[in-house]
Amino acid sequence: MxxxxxxxxxxxxxxxxxxxxxxxxxxxxxxxxxxxxxSGEYQLDCARLNRYPECQPPQVINRYAGYAGVTAEQVLVSRGGDEGIELLIRTFCEPGRDQILICTPTYGMYAISAETNGVGIIDVPLRDDRQPDFDGIIKQLDNVKLVFLCSPNNPTGDLVDKTGLLRLLEAAKERALVVVDEAYIEFCPESTQAGLLADYPQLVLIRTLSKAFGLAGIRCGFTLANPEVIGLLIKVIAPYPIPEPVAQIAAQALSDSxxxxxxxxxxxxxxxxxxxxxxxxxxxxxxxxxxxxxxxxxxxxxxxxxxxxxxxxxxxxxxxxxxxxxxxxxxxxxxxxxxxxxxxxxxxxxxx
CATH class of the missing domain: 3.90.1150.10 (Aspartate Aminotransferase, domain 1)
Known part of the structure; x- marks a missing residue:
C-alpha cells in the first residue's frame, strides 16, 4: 500500500x-x-529564548486591544490570520457534517481550511456589483456554521456594504457566525466593523500584522470576537502558538512609535x-x-x-x-x- x-x-x-x-x-x-x-527595525532580547512562550502574550494582547478599540477579552493572537480562520472552522464545524459559506472571488484560504478539515463549502458568488449577495446568503444560514466575508475583498478590493452586513447579522443571530476578514483594513480604517462587536456576538473579525505593519515574515494575526467565542478558540489553539521573538516584535510594532x-x-x-x-x-x-x-x-x-x-x-x-x-x-x-x-x-x- x-x-x-x-x-x-x-x-x-x-x-x-x-x-x-x-x-x-x-x-x-x-x-x-x-x-x-x-518591515522597519526591531530589537530582540534573547534572555527568555530558553523558556516556552506565553500562549497569549499579555503585552501583545493588551496593545492590540487598545489599538483596535476592544477589550483584551475580545482578542486572540495566532500564527497569522490564516490560523484564526482555521481555528474558527475547527472549533465550530463538525467534519463530514457542517459547512461554511464563501463569496467568490475571494481569499482562497477559507475554502482550503474547510476542505482540509472535512468541512463542506457553499459558494454564493458576489453579485455583478461585487457586493455579497445578502439575500442568497441569508437563505443559506440554516445550512452553514460560518459565513466568510472579506473587506476589503482580496483580490477585488471592494468593501462590504454595511447596510447589507447589518441585515445579515440580524438574520444570523443564534444561527451562524459572520466572519469579516479585515486583513487590509489599515488602508481604509474608517471602514472597520469593530464598532459592531459589542452589539453582535455572532460577528468575528480577522486581522493581521502582515500587510500595513510590514511583518508578513513573523506570521502574527488576530481574531476579534466576543469573549465567549475567544474562550472556545483558546480551547483549540496550540499551547505555544506565538514564538517569543514574534511576541517581542509584535509588541514593538503595536507601541506608539x-x-x-x-x-x-x-x-x-x-x-x-x-x-x-x-x-x-x-x-x-x-x-x-x-x-x-x-x-x-x-x-x-x-x-x-x-x-x-x-x-x-x-x-x-x-x-x-x-x-x-x-x-x-x-x-x-x-x-x-x-x-x-x-x-x-x-x-x-x-x-x-
Whole structure:
C-alpha cells in the first residue's frame, strides 16, 4: 500500500492553496503577495529564548486591544490570520457534517481550511456589483456554521456594504457566525466593523500584522470576537502558538512609535496607489481598475496574458487572476515602493 493511500481522503484530493511563494517566478521586483516594501527595525532580547512562550502574550494582547478599540477579552493572537480562520472552522464545524459559506472571488484560504478539515463549502458568488449577495446568503444560514466575508475583498478590493452586513447579522443571530476578514483594513480604517462587536456576538473579525505593519515574515494575526467565542478558540489553539521573538516584535510594532511607523507607511502606500490608479486609467491597455481599498490594485487589461508575460520577462512578478470567475484578464499589482511602481508603468508604456 502506498503511503499516500494511508492519508485521509480529503487530503489525497486536496489541491494546496497556491500562495505567491508556492507559485514563485523569476524576477527582481516582487509585487504578487501584497507584502509591504519594508518591515522597519526591531530589537530582540534573547534572555527568555530558553523558556516556552506565553500562549497569549499579555503585552501583545493588551496593545492590540487598545489599538483596535476592544477589550483584551475580545482578542486572540495566532500564527497569522490564516490560523484564526482555521481555528474558527475547527472549533465550530463538525467534519463530514457542517459547512461554511464563501463569496467568490475571494481569499482562497477559507475554502482550503474547510476542505482540509472535512468541512463542506457553499459558494454564493458576489453579485455583478461585487457586493455579497445578502439575500442568497441569508437563505443559506440554516445550512452553514460560518459565513466568510472579506473587506476589503482580496483580490477585488471592494468593501462590504454595511447596510447589507447589518441585515445579515440580524438574520444570523443564534444561527451562524459572520466572519469579516479585515486583513487590509489599515488602508481604509474608517471602514472597520469593530464598532459592531459589542452589539453582535455572532460577528468575528480577522486581522493581521502582515500587510500595513510590514511583518508578513513573523506570521502574527488576530481574531476579534466576543469573549465567549475567544474562550472556545483558546480551547483549540496550540499551547505555544506565538514564538517569543514574534511576541517581542509584535509588541514593538503595536507601541506608539510602531503605530506611527505603520500609519506613515499606509499614507505612503495610499498615495502611490492613487497615483498608479490614475496613470493606469489613462493607459489604452487598461479596461478597468478595481476598488482601491487595500495595498494592491486589481486591474483588467486587454489582454491580461500579454501584460503578465511582458512584466514577467522584465522581472516584475505580479499575480494573475484570469482563471477566477468574473476576473478574466485581471492582474493584481501589489503597491511597492515608488521605483517599483515606475517600473510597472515603464513596461506598460513600451511598444508591444
Amino acid at each position: 502506498s503511503i499516500t493511500k494511508m492519508a485521509r481522503a480529503q487530503v489525497q484530493a486536496l489541491t494546496p492553496y497556491q500562495s505567491a511563494r508556492r507559485i514563485g517566478g523569476q524576477g527582481h521586483i516582487w509585487l504578487n503577495a501584497n507584502e509591504a516594501a519594508d 510602531g503605530l506611527a511607523t505603520m500609519r506613515a507607511r499606509v499614507a505612503e502606500i495610499n498615495a502611490l496607489k492613487a497615483t498608479l490608479a490614475g496613470q493606469l486609467r489613462q493607459n489604452a491597455q487598461v479596461k478597468e481598475v478595481f476598488a482601491p481599498n487595500g495595498n494592491y490594485l486589481l486591474v483588467r487589461f486587454t489582454p491580461g496574458s500579454d501584460v503578465f508575460a511582458r512584466m514577467g520577462k522584465a522581472g516584475i512578478i505580479l499575480r494573475d487572476f484570469a482563471s477566477k470567475p468574473g476576473l478574466s484578464d485581471c492582474i493584481r499589482i501589489t503597491i511597492g515602493n515608488s521605483a517599483e511602481m515606475d517600473a510597472v508603468l515603464q513596461i506598460l508604456q513600451q511598444e508591444q
